[in-house]
Amino acid sequence: MSSTIYLALPVMLALAVLQTAVLPRFPILGMVPQLPLLVALAWGLLRGINEGIVWAFIGGLCLDLFSVAPLGTTALAFMLAITAVTWIENAFPTSRFFLPVVMAALATLIYLFIYLLLLRLLGQPIDLQTVAKLSPTALLHSALILPIYWIMHLLDQLFRPRPIKI
Amino acid sequence: MNLNEAQRRLRWGVFIILVGVAILLTILDNTGNLDAVLRFVQDPLATITGWTAARADSVADLTTGPRDLDTARDEIARLQAEVDVLERENEELREIQGEYQLLLDLFNRARQQPEFTRLTASVIGRDTSPSLRSIIIDKGSDDGVVVGMPVESARGLVGQVFRTTANSAQIVLVTDNASSIPARLGNSRATGLLRGGGLGGSTSIDWVDLTSQIEVGEVALTSGLGGKFPQDIVIGRVIEVDRREAELFQRAIVQPAVEFDALEIVFVITSFRPVDTEIFTNPPGG
Structure with a gap:
């Protein structure tokens, strides 16, 4: 696990910069995807819950650096969402297509619920309209997870220790 | 203790520690105790973000026209x-x-x-x-x-x-949910509190006296009350008036003059x- 933590930091920092400076200029159907959530989810599905949580934590903290939300709120919501979906992962049929798509939608909805709840608890006046407006992001994430899962799969192959013949 | 048990314990250990750290950071930031650390971290990131945003602008310009x-x-x-x-x-x-x-x-x-x-x-x-x-x-x-x-x-x-x-x-931004700014209307001189509608809602001036005759199209400005903003900065224009006789106050929906996305x-x-x-x-x- 330790080797990919060093990978998570630059990847998530770069994604956070993209998230604040680039993605809002190119919204997809009026929505901005949360790339760090999808990357952490894909990594968690490929490498297990432990690494998924660490990537979610780092990704959330990096995002919070560019937000007026208190530091740690996104990290907390990301971690809980990814823990929840990887926890119930076994309940779904193992499929490289079906699993990430469903997991992305579920993780997004859980993340949004926890994140908005946290903001509400911290005094932000979040209303139901905001929840309704953000819910379609789950569909967008379902569509985007496959290329991201594929890229992360390649990265996983690159960093996975290779067997040595003796 | 077998290997699976050890792995399970490690997993929960990592999870509990990281959740604890995240909660601690949230509390520290919310109470203003992380400002110095954040300044230190955000400074170099702002330079990178500025550079990236300039490149993104160029690409956006290219994609919007030949x-x-x-x-x-x-x-x-x-x-x-x-x-x-x-x-x-x-x-x-x-x-x-x-x-x-x-x-x-x-x-x-x-x-x-x-x-x-x-x-x-x-x-x-x-x-x-x-x-x-x-x-x-x-x-x-x-x-x-x-x-x-x-x-x-x-x-x-x-x-x-x-x-x-x-x-x-x-x-x-004035459109953020948490934003509230004392505002005044240009013609009717009615005063109220401008509240951001956030993502789903619309920006509105709340707590306007029922006796004020608000008209659609009136200019909304900062009133200067409270001392947080100078007075007479243009905010936007009234596009709808929500007036119910059963209530003590009326509400004016405001279209901000600024296009925040652009x-x-x-x-x-x-x-x-x-x-x-x-x-x-x-x-x-x-």
């Missing part, structure tokens, strides 16, 4: 800037007309709006949160930007400085220092 239309696009941009200035002048003229109608001209002349010093800044980032509305600009405390300073664009009020680093600042340049009003009204909230002798 390069051989550069001259036409420059001309459109120039004309658009002129239209912005004229629209703003028009709104200011409407405001003056409203003052004449209420015979308050003499009083208002006595307290003419001072000439504010403005610092031009580029927008280099937007809030990464899906539900919060803020922007990041490329000017910070080294340029004289202080928390609480009002920020406007050529069209009107943008928001208020929330946090600064040496070379960047986060601005909470913001590229803003002005920080550096000569205006928000007034600290906390002293009035404490009881005498307390």
